[in-house]
Amino acid sequence: MRYDPEQEPYVALRTKALESLLIEKGLLSTESVDDRIAQYERDIGPLQGAKVVARAWVDPAYRKRLLTDGTAATGELGIPAGPPLVVVENTPAEHNVVVCTLCSCYPWTVLGLPPTWYKSFAYRSRVVIEPRAVLQEFGLEIADDVTVHVHDSSSEVRYMVLPERPSGTEGLSEEELAALVTRDAMIGVAKVNLPEGDR
């Protein structure tokens, strides 16, 4: 099979060569690579985080445990432990947003793999110096009297935002609440809203 730069980028060839070489050396197997990819696609994702948020909204004791020890509290819901997880809570006076300016650290145990914008140079460079302007770009106006807290993930500790529960959701079940929670709200670039028709 000849390499055709028209068909695939050079980096795809590099990847193929590296994988083949590592397999030949007995350091890797095709199956283990396939299995790992299947895990990314199947086992992790923002549904885990949404489940955590909904539980925290309906169960004040759980909310307290979650804010004290995010790793243990997410473990209670069957989420396997990864790097230490710290959950920071949005309130009417405090808004939290998460970034990794140095690379792309992300709370993958609860949110899965990061979107490209989270890893982008624009987001990494800007959100620490002009968080309100960045949030505005995401459609989020933060009032002047609300403190914006930017968490720059410089250690192995990972951050997830516990968004505010929207009003008008008093009658919803935990499952219905979880369905409202978006990945962006748990990064801190969005709020959780009721669907258009229900407002």
Next chain:
Amino acid sequence: MNGVHDMGGMHGFGPIVREKDEPLFHAEWEARVRAIMNLSMVDGLFNLDAFRYGIEQMAPADYLRAPYYERWITSVTRNLIHNGYLTSDELSDYIERLSGSAPSPADLDAVEQWQPVAACIEPPRTQPFSIGDAVVARNAHPVGHTRLPRYARGKRGVIETLRGSHTLPDANALGIGECPERLYKVRFEGRELWGDSAESNSVVHLDLWESYLLPAPV
């Protein structure tokens, strides 16, 4: 190192572009690179700090041009070569075998420029900081790996959480060892970091190791 990866506060990257209904991976090779990196790390072929350092050592222009997972495969390759699991010749041969003519990746030439190995350095402080202590992030510019962003160096902050003992990335990235140190969550006011350019009522929090910090002068 004062690399281009240390982007906090830089200007010129434009608006944040979001992709609607973004797939998990944009191409099969991206998924395979991620899996290869993860499996190599789980198998102990290199550690996460060395992986990050490998990315940081890309030439700034290459770093900025390369897609995300190309930065990953560059570092995976460099780490595997550095740790003796393969040679750049072996990889070049394989690339040629698969392609007929494609050249080997140019960035492998720089692998030799890795930092030399030394021993753990005891942090000069023995008395730990306490919550509420005023600190200054060191104005240090190490050529190796560090997790103290440039925008915080020399700036005053306040200790807000004690995180216990954590592997020091600066040492671990170079293969010196874990050299664990106390880690603190430190709060920096936007105005302290950005002066008059700061937005009102904004705060940045960083997790910083003890050797990154000094007691603030009274």
